[in-house]
Amino acid sequence: MTTKSIQDSVITDLKLAPEGHLKIDWVEAHMPVLSRIRKQFEQEQPFKGLKVAISLHLEAKTAYLAKVVQAGGAEVTITGSNPLSTQDDVCAALVEDGVTVYAKYNPDPKEYKELMIRALENKPDLIIDDGGDLVSILHSERPDLLENVRGGAEETTTGILRLKAMEKEGQLKFPMVAVNDAYCKYLFDNRYGTGQSVWDGINRTTNLVVAGKTVVVVGYGWCGKGVAMRAKGLGANVIVTEIDAIKAVEAYMDGFQVMPMIEAAKVGDFFVTVTGNRDVIRGEHYDVMKDGAILSNAGHFDVEVNKPELEERSSSVRTVRRNIEEYHLKDGRKMYILAEGRLVNLAAGDGHPAEIMDMTFALQALSLKYVNEQYKEIGASVVNVPYELDELVARNKLETLGFGIDQLTEEQRAYLDSWQEH
Known part of the structure; x- marks a missing residue:
């Protein structure tokens, strides 16, 4: 000291x-x-x-x-x-x-x-x-x-x-x-770290089962890959939304459904945003979401889930559990945002x-x-x-x-370095 x-x-x-x-x-x-x-x-x-x-x-x-x-x-x-x-x-x-x-x-x-x-x-x-x-x-x-x-x-x-x-x-x-x-x-922190810590935060905050639910992962970068992989491991049906065609094909090849957000919004139970961009969940999506949808963000800033547009559609907002805000929509539906839309794995967990x-x-x-x-x-x-x-x-x-790996022999190194070796 x-x-x-x-x-x-x-x-x-x-x-x-x-x-x-x-x-x-x-x-x-x-x-x-x-x-x-x-x-x-x-x-x-x-x-x-x-x-x-x-x-x-x-x-x-x-x-x-x-x-x-x-x-x-x-x-x-x-x-x-x-x-x-x-x-x-x-x-x-x-x-x-x-x-x-x-x-x-x-x-x-x-x-x-x-x-x-x-x-x-x-x-x-x-x-x-x-x-x-x-x-x-x-x-x-x-x-x-x-x-x-x-x-x-x-x-x-x-x-x-x-x-x-x-x-x-x-x-x-x-x-x-x-x-x-x-x-x-990014191979370990973004994928395995985010994948585990996001679900640690969601599970400890909601105390709800994930198995059998539909999870929508918004963005399939390395963080999105980890979140989707762990959701699948917990027994969820996983949907990925993307703006990048290559990443969308990758998500499909990894065994996940791929669709536009406006379609995924209709069927999702849990939503996790991992894009680094703003307003990836917004008014038009709230309009078609199921009663009880749970929204969370694992991108850096709290702009991925557009809270003002959800507030506009709500008659009241209250905290129902620590780190869970309930938005009571004017049409009677309820939606929930975890950790104020901030990083759910850190704001509602230990990272x-x-x-x-x-x-x-x-x-x-x-x-x-x-x-x-x-x-x-x-x-x-x-x-x-x-x-x-x-x-x-x-x-x-x-x-x-306690692990070791192999080393190249001199012959192997020479082979890799030469275009004349056969």
């Missing part, structure tokens, strides 16, 4: 720290790859004398990443990336561990934004972002805080889309590593399993080290995680699981 972290932090209650420490200890025990990187960072001190600002879903796994970056010599400041995913006890534990925290569970929109800005007012050298919020604030509202920023790493598909739009317009002022596009991120985030946050830590070493050479652009870092994380994961 440091005087600075206590004096500067804005959290709910420092007395909650003991429970937060238990949560962090639990995930640390299940994140061996990140623990290896921590030992490396403790020896090498790659961030000595630097300030790092982090905006991620502020729960135990994120807290352990912050401690790993701190172990590398950084002065770490952290804020949340979603009002409903912040866990107050974890925040308190981080403050006791010397991290400056600006985050509370469910602040109002104004305070939520102010807390993000407070984190940036520490004038970071490096950032870890989720959804591009820190980068957006730096470039639009607070360009006076850009001066020290060397670069950073972005966690999400949504954030990378925003970054690439900025880069295309010539607005991006520093390099960002697209962690979401790394193999060890991805620790073993999955072990790989993602290992990539984050290594990418932050990489951008700090190469920011001058990279320039103001969005770059991929170097393949050797991706493979390093995978090899470490295999070793911690």
Whole structure:
């Protein structure tokens, strides 16, 4: 615990720290790859004398990443990336561990934004972002805080889309590593992490059976693939809606029904949006939905399910269980939105399993080290995680699981490298 972290932090209650420490200890025990990187960072001190600002879903796994970056010599400041995913006890534990925290569970929109800005007012050298919020604030509202920023790493598909739009317009002022596009991120985090955590959140929130129900998965990217796969495993009839013809064919080949949203809306019991776009469920869809339909979102922002158009059709709205809002429509039907349309796996759950985030946050830590070493050479652009870092994380994961893989012989290598070999 440091005087600075206590004096500067804005959290709910420092007395909650003991429970937060238990949560962090639990995930640390299940994140061996990140623990290896921590030992490396403790020896090498790659961030000595630097300030790092982090905006991620502020729960135990994120807290352990912050401690790993701190172990590398950084002065770490952290804020949340979603009002409903912040866990107050974890925040308190981080403050006791010397991290400056600006985050509370469910602040109002104004305070939520102010807390993000407070984190940036520490004038970071490096950032870890989720959804591009820190980068957006730096470039639009607070360009006076850009001066020290060397670069950073972005966690999400949504954030990378925003970054690439900025880069295309010539607005991006520093390099960002697209962690979401790394193999060890999207193949495992987006697919297996989202697939499991979305249904963890839905099941614990609704306490309803999934088997035999019709689940509509809106979007068949890597997150959608995971959500659909797990819904099928729970015994649901799965429908996929898409705007991409190739992904739609892939969903069909994977054994799912494919149809336009206006048709799927008529038969769905559960809806899960995973597109990164806005209004993918909207007024015209509500008009044909079944009584009792349950709507949830697993995309970054709470714009995928259009709540204002549902409110327009409703005579009343009430909370019927924690994280379940009931919309009583004027025609008598009832519909339900989980977690206010925010990320259901984090706002109504604990997020991805620790073993999955072990790989993602290992990539984050290594990418932050990489951008700090190469920011001058990279320039103001969005770059991929170097393949050797991706493979390093995978090899470490295999070793911690007790598995090995084969190596090419010299003859095999020569065969692959030559067009004359037969």
